[in-house]
Amino acid sequence: MQKISEFKGLNGNIIAFKDEVADAEKITFIGVPGVCTPFAELFAYAVRDKKSCFITLTDISSARLLEMTPQGMQLTGPADPHADVVALLGGLSMPKANVDVNELKSLIDQVLKDNGKLIGLCYMDMFKEAGWDELIDFDCIINGTLLGHVYK
Known part of the structure; x- marks a missing residue:
């Protein structure tokens, strides 16, 4: 994969995602x-x-709707997980998550509609660090880099 654009901050991260899922x-x-x-x-x-x-x-039976509530977006009732975009979140690639990549790929095949888009959403190059950028056929990875400071 090659870098096609850059963004700055959380707002830039969200805009990059919105652009990728516009359709x-x-x-x-x-x-x-x-x-x-x-x-x-x-x-x-x-x-x-x-x-x-x-x-x-990788538990397809755990699919829950994300719905707008007075408290913001919340998980609610059971959902049909089939979608034209699947967004994998970076935490899946953390060793502590203990996710089997082949099980995840099988789930993606079940959930992603034909001609759908597979997006990776991560921070600090998590998918690259785990080698998942080579194991999973992402259409796009949106990677944010965090730089923090503590002031007193």
């Missing part, structure tokens, strides 16, 4: 519970005019 009707996020869920909620909020759901790890 989508439905997005299925796949990630680690707790770690990835808030990111899925954030990105789903940014595209709240589209249907979204979240699958925990």
Whole structure:
């Protein structure tokens, strides 16, 4: 893969995602519970005019709707996970998540509609560090780099 654009900050990260899913009707996020869920909620909020759901790890039966509530985007009831965009969240590639790449690829094959788009959403080159950029046929990886400071 080659770099096609750059962005700065969280807003730039969200805009890059919105651009990639502009033509989508439905997005299925796949990630680690707790770690990835808030990111899925954030990105789903940014595209709240589209249907979204979240699958925990590789358990297709865990698919839950991401719906707008008075508290923001929230996981609600069971969902049909089939979508024209699947967004893998970087936490899946962390060793502690213990995700089998072949199981994940099988899930993607079940969920992603024909001619759909597979997007990786990560920070700090997580997919590249785990070697997943070579193991999974991403259409696009949106990678953010965080630089932080603590002031007192």
